Amino acid sequence: MSARTRLAALPSAGLGTWPTPLQRLDRFSEDVGAEIWIKRDDIQGVALAGNKIRKFEVVLGQAIADGYDTLVTTGARQSNSARTGAAAAAALGLDCVLVLSGTEPAEASANLLLDHLLGAEVRFAGNVSWTELNDLVDEVVAERNAAGSRAFAAPVGCSSPLGSLGFARAFDEIDRQLTELDLHAEAIVHASTSGGTHAGLLVGRQVCDRSTRLVAVDVGRISNRPARTLAKMAAASAELIGLTLDLDPASVEVVEDQLGPGYAVPTEAGNAAIRRLARTEAILVDPVYSAKGLAGLIAMIERGEVSGPVVFWHTGGYHALFDPELALSSSGSS
Ligand SMILES: Cc1ncc(COP(=O)(O)O)c(C=O)c1O
Known part of the structure; x- marks a missing residue:
């Protein structure tokens, strides 16, 4: 082939x-x-x-074929990638947890507002590095799986x-x-x-x-x-x-x-x-x-x-x- x-x-x-x-x-x-x-x-x-939909389309296509039901992904507070993950999960009937760097603002705007509208659970990680964010994602995946979900991780940028x-x-x-x-x-x-x-x-x-x-x-x-x-x-x-x-x-x-x-x-x-x-x-x-x-x-x-x-x-x-x-x-x- x-x-x-x-x-x-x-x-x-x-x-x-x-x-x-x-x-x-x-x-x-x-x-x-x-x-x-x-x-x-x-x-x-x-x-x-x-752009991120092109990546999520492949990754979620595989995840659904493999029987997963929960997407855990990450990015900065105003991440386009995280918002795309939330939108893709909503459209496909998957649960979605976003682990975002920074702290929760008094008022959500732009992408963060959309994350909430799209039904994602949003967790703030504080001021951490990209590597630490990816590690936190793995922790949330383990937590969700321990609670009976079939969760999987998509890294920063779904890259x-x-x-x-x-x-x-x-x-x-x-x-x-x-x-x-x-x-x-x-x-x-x-x-x-x-x-x-x-x-x-x-x-x-x-x-x-x-x-x-x-x-x-x-x-x-x-x-x-x-x-x-x-x-x-x-x-x-x-x-x-x-x-x-x-x-x-x-x-x-x-x-x-x-x-x-x-x-x-x-x-x-x-x-x-x-x-x-x-x-x-x-x-x-x-x-x-x-x-x-x-x-x-x-x-x-x-x-x-x-x-x-x-x-x-x-x-x-x-x-x-x-x-x-x-x-x-x-x-x-x-
Ligand atoms: C609008 C937009 N353009 C470009 C990029 C960069 O793409 P990549 O992370 O694949 O380098 C991003 C990543 O978040 C994005 O949101």
């Missing part, structure tokens, strides 16, 4: 509407001076899920080797769209943190035998050596579909200058990108992820590092626009 057939045969919980649109951005392209296309993962799946394969399947999806449009995309650019999105795209590119550049704009600095981490993650995912993928980390393209002061801290370039896309195309990106990803693409165009056509993979996340702590001023002019 070929790797492509194995990819197609992966389990699926049926949570998304595929393919997501691939659209040419006429007015934005004119504004930035390069031909830009957008892959609209922001407008599909349960509760406008964004397990299996979860990342959701994005290998996504590359297969865009490969077909590019062929149909006869579009030769020079690069695909997207926001990256836990790495599953990029690792999966790297696997998918190999499966589809394309040479399109893949550019991860690091907006979380989860790893000190992101290119090496991404190459390793891609190898682990590829193995699951019988593929050997031994990438030289030097060939993995990571943009590291868009993080700004830190994860979830808005930047001027990111906020400018939000306004630029909103005012030319009425498409929304969020200050934590997709805006910084888009700012990375704009900077690459300005530095002459890409000329186009380029695909900006909109990974979603605009629920964070409604978090008062991240609020943009409505009067901003750039």
Whole structure:
């Protein structure tokens, strides 16, 4: 069986509407001076899920086949991934426990508000590291299982080797769209943190035998050596579909200058990108992820590092626009 057939045969919980649109951005392209296309993962799946639904679709498809009834997952207080897990669990009739870093705010807003609306049990872990969060998830799984549930864990960003394969399947999806449009995309650019999105795209590119550049704009600095981490993650995912993928980390393209002061801290370039896309195309990106990803693409165009056509993979996340702590001023002019 070929790797492509194995990819197609992966389990699926049926949570998304595929393919997501691939659209040419006429007015934005004119504004930035390069031909830009957008892959609209922001407008599909349960509760406008964004990129994480591709991972949960595979992971929950497998979990249901294996007889699990409770999802335990994790992230930051305003995690898109955790909110997507809560939405996916609600749609599939699973119980969901979210272990979130930070402390409980007086009032829940944005993603946290949605976590509650979607019926998840939310537990706050205080100010702990990503590793400690994953350990706490394992503790909750053990606790739930001791109480008679069949619980399983999905890590930060749902970026397990299996979860990342959701994005290998996504590359297969865009490969077909590019062929149909006869579009030769020079690069695909997207926001990256836990790495599953990029690792999966790297696997998918190999499966589809394309040479399109893949550019991860690091907006979380989860790893000190992101290119090496991404190459390793891609190898682990590829193995699951019988593929050997031994990438030289030097060939993995990571943009590291868009993080700004830190994860979830808005930047001027990111906020400018939000306004630029909103005012030319009425498409929304969020200050934590997709805006910084888009700012990375704009900077690459300005530095002459890409000329186009380029695909900006909109990974979603605009629920964070409604978090008062991240609020943009409505009067901003750039
Ligand atoms: C909107 C959005 N974009 C991009 C990412 C990064 O994806 P990954 O964690 O697979 O690197 C995330 C992760 O939470 C996200 O929520």
